[in-house]
Amino acid sequence: MLSDGLKSTSFFVREMALKVEQQQVSLVIGIPCEDEATEKRLGLTPETVALLVEAGYRVLLETGAGAGIQYSDAYYAESGAEIVETHQEVFQADLILKIASPTLEEVEMMRPRTTVFSFLQIHKLSSAILALMSEKRINALAYELLNDHTGMSPFVTAISEIEGASSITLAAELLSNAHGGKGILLGGIPGVSPTEVVIVGAGVAGTMAAKAALALGALVKVFDNDISKLRTIRHELGYMVYTSTLQPNVLRNVFRSADVVIGSMQYVNKTHFYRISSDLVREMKNGSLIIDLRMAQGGCFETTMEACLPGYPPIFEKFGVLHFCELSLSSRVARTASIALSNIFISLFSSMTDSGGLEYLARFNRGFASGFYMYCGKMVNSYVGNHFNYPVHNIGLFLPGC
Template sequence: MDLTGGRCSQGKYIPQELLKEISKMGNRLLIGIPRERNEEERRLPLTPEAVDMLTDCGHRVVVETNAGLGINYSDNHFSEAGAEIVATPQEVYQADLILKILPPLPGEVALMKPRSTLFSMVQLNSFAPEAFELMMGKRINAIGYELLADDQNKLPVLNIISEIEGKASISIAAEMLSNARGGKGLLFGGISGVPPTEVVIVGAGIAGTAAARAALGMGAMVKVFDEDINKLRTIQQVLGQSLFTSNFQPNVLHNAFRSADVVIGAMRYINSRKRYVIAEEMISSMKKGALIIDLRVNQGGCFETTCGLTPSDPSVFQQYGIFHYCKSNVSNYVARTTAMGFSNIFVPMLFSIGDMGSVQALIKADMGFRAGIYMYAGKPVNRYVANHFNLSSADISIYLSAF
């Protein structure tokens, strides 16, 4: 008998197709994707194409009905990809792994199984202390997307959000400067014989670089400020000598703000030792009708006029005659692109969990994944997150052998 393509066990031939199905059942994950309760949240962690890859490998994916409408995918799209569509959040939150976007609400945590694992954004400005306490009581494992690192110690989710939001900020600026949105009626970038739009970007990281590239591509005059000379050198090398760069030299910064049509705040504050905030005095010196876009509202804000904003505060307002655009999660502006970017990161991560056999095993084996854990078995293990809730944290390695 030809045993090629199969395996012989106790004198019996097992076809290769059956072996494939057996291997699928080995470390089968149960993944829940709930619908977000915030009406402005449109993003989703996985697209139907990503779900299809997971279900094809034997993993179960449970999706709450209408969860994909924000990225223009119906329940049928997910069902055809192998997902199980359920009518209530209670059914979704019985999964072992919960993938969502925003931090959980207290009512959502109440539905979760004890010792289950939650993947979501941290976004401390919208993270209720009651929800955090409930998570501790249920001994939840919690992973923050913004904290996850890769093999090169870079932050893949935070970086892709920054790139998307940096590019999207220029589209938003072009729209906000037009008459249609009550702006000054400026064409972004200008035309022949008309001075170009002046854009000031605070922060030379990924978001600032993406915004600068998009603005230069539309013909704007761009000035980038940062405290890190290495970042300024990098962005200059990437985008060319036509880009103006400077550190936070007060006179230079003040002059740039006075002539700017658009100012974009793109500093990164997560796990940062320093925090630079542009003074209110600088804002008040700007031209009337100019525009500020703060991409870091979720991290506390880049400007004194935007610091401390809560979800209940207006996200678009005027102060000193300056338009402020402070909507949380600008990547909602292009939600499907964001979901596709997330899927590229989360599918391999979920495959790794399946291959390792458990979340705990991957935590022990992968330092980058471990960096994303801010709660382990109900214990706070990230100082940045714990400090926000006035709690102490411990190194996760202390608990790895105990749980």
């Protein structure tokens, strides 16, 4: 949930219909097709579209946008979406709901003062994109920057849960002979030593990965420099999981025996970055596996950073270690991920309706306001601004009006 006011919000259609009569929402939401080669997730399912349309929103959907999650244009149309033929038509909406960061071509299609939601894939942004956003006075929000009443991003939490659990099923698949792995079972059986899984990062994704690996009988070791997170994971999962801070000598010894290493450290809005050096990767056994869950943030390992570049293969071998570096693991289970995102969006848009619009919600909900990195064309987030050497402004100076 995004504010205390949402606690009383009901999602029953009858209750929402009553609110529509009071709010008279007229905002147009545009949902474009994503690059199907790298992104199959979508922000809204047909069920959520039906609720938003009933609440007074208009929803424009580019034809074929739901194909990646196995929803047809007809189903969206029956739910109240207006199906449009071109990218250009979708980008005439007031609010663009994307998954991947907007490209330069997409920003060129936007009308001035459009609002665009997306994940913050910072290596896909550029100074040219930000300059055009500034010229058009675009509002740009990133799901990773937006916070709820707990101080965490509900979008990051949902996707991290999915990717943490998925990373273990993926590891089991890649370790098998069928995919060129060592031919070992992830976990353990009587008389055979258990697989050793090392997780760097004790956040939501790391916790879910550890839980799934333990359930299969693997030996799990979790590393993080946040003692509070290590304490939480120990309390949640018990003494079966080994925890440690990022001590170089300890990491070196663990990497030598690991069968799987999962990188799940968070970098967004952080002042200190920890990346695993290539020297440690060299220490790993031949045929072992690295899964990097933070490719959208630049990668957790020195050996995976290059995979952020366009055209670089998402699966490759280096130093005898197989690296899995797809931009988003949750895109492999796109329908589940889209439903999870859609559940959050219905609360977000309900809150926006109750507040009287996006600007009013940003003015009175600081967690939502923190989601902007561009507001009316001004850079308002230091993490993004420092990355591109942009002057950063306090969003509070612009919220009353611009």
